[in-house]
Amino acid sequence: MKKFTIHSMIMVFVLTIGLPPIWRMNCALARPKNEPVELTKELVVNRLITETKEIDSIMKNLTYFRDVISELRNLEVYPFELINMTDSILVRYDKAIESLEQQCKEISDKAAMHKASLVDAMEILREMVRSEPVQSMFTVLHNGNTKRLHELNNINQRITGLWSSADSLIDFVMNQSVDIQKRGKNKKESQEEDIWYDKYQKKIDLIKDAIKEKASLPQMEELFKIERFHIGKLLETEKYDLARQKIFSLMDRYAEKKEELSLLLAKVEFSSGNFREVLSTISDISETRHNREQLLTLKIQSLYSLMEYEAIWQNYQNYDLTGLQSSVRNLVIWIVIESGFALRIQWDYSQLASMMDNKGSFKHHVLHALSRTYLLSGDRQTALSIMERALKHKVLSENDRIAVREIRLALAQVYYEMNEYEKSLALFYDILNKREDFEKALTGIIWCYIKLNNDRKADIALRKLINLKPESPYALEAIYILARKNLIKVNEEWKKIVYLDKEEKRLEATLRRINDKKKKNTRKEDAPKYEYACNELSSLLKRLKNENRMNYDSLKNLYERIERTCKMISTHYHSGTYQETVFDAKREEALFLLDSTLNQIGNSLAEKKLKLFSNAIQNRSKIKEIVKKAKIFAVIAEIDRLRWEREFLDWKKAQYRDEEIAIDSSIAAVHDSLSIEHLREKKKIITNTIDSLINSEDRLVNSRITSLKLKIDTLLKMEMDEDDAAYLNYQYGEMAYIEENMKYSMLYERYEMEMNDYSRKLDDFRKGVQLNHPVKPQMPVLDHSNSIEKFKKVINDYPNSKFCPSSFYSLAWCYNDLAKNDSAVSFMGEIIRNYLASSYAPQAWMYCGEYYFDKGDLDSAIICYQSVLKYPESEWFEEALYKLAWSQYRLSNPEKAISSFLALVDLGDIATSGASLLEKESMDYIAISFSEADVTGEKGLQRALLFAEKLKDEQKGCRILHRLASVFREQGRYEIAKKTYTSMLGMYPGYPKSPVVESELVKLLEREPAANDINGAKIKIYEKYNYKGEWAKGQSKEVQREADSIAQKQLYEAAIGYHQRALQKNDSRAYQEAMNAYREMITVYPESKVANECHYNLAEILFAVGNYYEAAEEYMAVTRRYPDSKYRETAAWNAIVASQNLLKMETKLQNR
Structure with missing residues (x-):
């Protein structure tokens, strides 16, 4: 049926049923305005369905009637002497049959017309259900249905008349023979038959049985040919039930023809799709030269239809094809190859295909199947060659034409899969001209354009497909x-x-590090290398930043x-x-x-069973x-x-x-x-x-x-794929988990507020302000029951799902949140045991390791931590390495502990984000491991020095020795700490942290009662590490700033130290050293926070040694230079005092 608009379909239908416009209008207006549309729609649908059943019943009845008439017509060609009809009687008989045939045709045509009208009505109603209904059309459809049902009733009455006429005609035939009459009297007529056909078919069978009994052998052969021809006609018109029924009747009548009839029955069963019955039927038929091909084709096709590929392969792989008709030979070869292909058997199918007969049909099928075996083995080029050769063969039958269509589609698909999109596109466009393959071809065109990044044409093709075939x-x-x-x-x-964001940050950090090294570099020959590296990184970083991103x-x-x-x-x-x-x-x-x-x-x-x-x-x-x-x-x-x-x-x-x-x-x-x-x-x-x-x-x-x-x-109430069901249940569990945690957080916040309120009320109760003891609020309890239920459902209902490891993982955290650690470890253990390739495996190992570590089962913990190290890309790798070292340390295995800790330090050096907390702790444990080698620490220091030397890495060696010295110092082992500091400074004078090391060494020296020149040592630190010194020239700006800060502090402390000593012992040399240090301080660090204090102290010393002139000058400098200084006012007064003392001194000298 052509595609009309809803309105054009309605007009066609109105013209078909022939209702006058005025009558239609009155009917439309007759429906109450407030009648619901849906009620009318349901009523019309039900009435049309009832009408369909009535038409189906009529058509079935007419089919049976036509068969009875055909049987009566066949009697005309029976041998004359067997039916006892004169020529005049035969003429009357023939006219009676012709009249019945004409009446049957008229009734059939009328029923077919009603069926066509009914189909149109249903299609119109369907369009009205799909889109907005045309209100008046419900009444039109309803009245059309009423009219047709009335006419169908008239048709049924006419069919009843036809059966009566047929009955009279059958009785007429029976009356022509005394033998038939006797059989009719002896055979009691059943009164329980629901279908007239059965009644009249029995009468016809009586006639045939009587005729057969008096027939000679040649006459019986003639009668059997007529019967076989009639069954053939039934097969052609797909009247399989009637054909089957007649064959069973013939088997009783012609017992000697049983095998021939069985073969005919097998064909009926095959055409009906009853393939098991086919195999059962032909199993009783003896194979002869005449029926070999028919039995072979029926059996092999039935086995193939039943997907009995193993039986086909075993029985027909080496079947003798000699003497077979070309088409049958090709059919057998094709089905054997297809069966082997279905079984995925690796075999040289080309040997079998080489026996194909090019003159017969099904050769295209053979070549198509052969090409698919090559595709299965990955040999696409050979497959393409075979398919291209197949298309050159002449098409001999409809079966070949269908195979050619499939080959062309397969060829286009193979080109597509081989990324030859232009070739695929050209072939799909060629196929597009074939109406049967329009949708498949246009779909292929869409995907070719998508792969060619031609989104515009892909969109056009998709729109065309939707517009032309929206129902596709x-x-x-x-x-x-x-x-x-x-x-x-x-x-x-x-x-x-x-x-890209992560890479940009990584490159930026790398560029900063290289720039720092570039600034510290003192070797001229390395400068070009640093410059090249910086330029390359800058260029790469620029390209990354310019990369298109959404x-x-x-x-x-x-x-x-x-x-x-x-x-x-x-x-x-x-x-x-x-x-x-x-x-x-x-x-x-x-x-x-x-x-x-x-x-x-x-x-x-439907006219054909096979459809593409x-x-x-x-x-x-x-x-x-x-x-x-x-x-x-x-x-x-x-x-x-x-x-x-x-x-x-x-x-x-x-x-x-x-x-x-x-x-x-x-x-x-x-x-x-x-x-x-x-x-x-x-x-x-x-x-x-x-x-x-x-x-x-x-x-x-x-x-x-x-x-x-x-x-x-x-x-989840719908039927769906198990993977989808598992995924949705898992995601439901995840969302329930989030919801449960949020609910608990909200309840806990409320609980804290209530507890604060409770504490306030309790204080009031104790003070007597409140008479009643307040009720303590109940602490909320975390509930993970909903999430646990869903995760367990995934595990139990979909055990083979890819979401099982995720569910075990989530279950473990549910129980972890509930403080049920044993259960949590059990579920993490499921991942370890069954899903080692899962992304959750590293964390599962880590979780179990932490569980055993906390319980003190260090051997089990070490196994778990070592297992995490099998996943170097995991985010848990670094922590596992750290905990492994710590576990080994706790097991008193310092060598392994140091090795593991050092590996973690290596990771820290590689990282772009700087030293991690774990890296720092690793350095601590390396140092601790060395420090505990012996009581004095001498042995530990010697081992550490050798270890640092073997490392051949100055940075790591310095860090280990520096941390070891700190550990000794923190343990109160000062002598060995001093020795460690001294050894380190001797081995690594350029260590960036040397200023820190020397300042820590000086602090140790300060603890000694011996009269060491601590202040002098501090001055030396200042002179060595200030930003103008030689040491600073080889360091980065950042290291210079840190070293200069330490140098400034040491200079300040030395100045204060000398000053205090001068005051305590009235030591003129100490005064001089203090003044020198103060002057250096205010000259080099004039912006320092302590500059005003140093300047004031310098003036104080000058005043103390009687240098009132300079003292007055420096006091005045303090008042002018440091307006916010706390010493400003005092300095101003002291300047006056110094000036007065200077005046007195000068007066005294003059008086002399």
């Missing part, structure tokens, strides 16, 4: 796959963003496009075909009834399956979007926290109060932004989880 499952599948492709794209784009809005738009696509599929294809409007359950039910009925009508009208494309109802079933997939996928995409949005918020929070850390570093580096205030304001804004992101995440999770759980609940 290929169109819908293309839309659905594009939605899935978009989800893949959005995930890839997000991974790209995260990766932003948040672009990714969000992709998710929204997926959502719109899935919604469009569910909305417009929900009924199994394309529809423009959404409809309710009643309309869906009405559509289902119409589809089912139209399908039955379509099957009854599905019929309408199969297409609708496919579409409904895709709609179901789209509904599931929509929720999967929504779950994925929630994951992405949370990851995005975490990513943004991490970026802002990095900014916070950078601001903290800047605050520590600057001393300008205005700059510090500006940085703190900037940090406050960032902190508020992070808080805002946290609140946004909470709102997002709350709103999305509630909605998603409801959707998942709805989907």
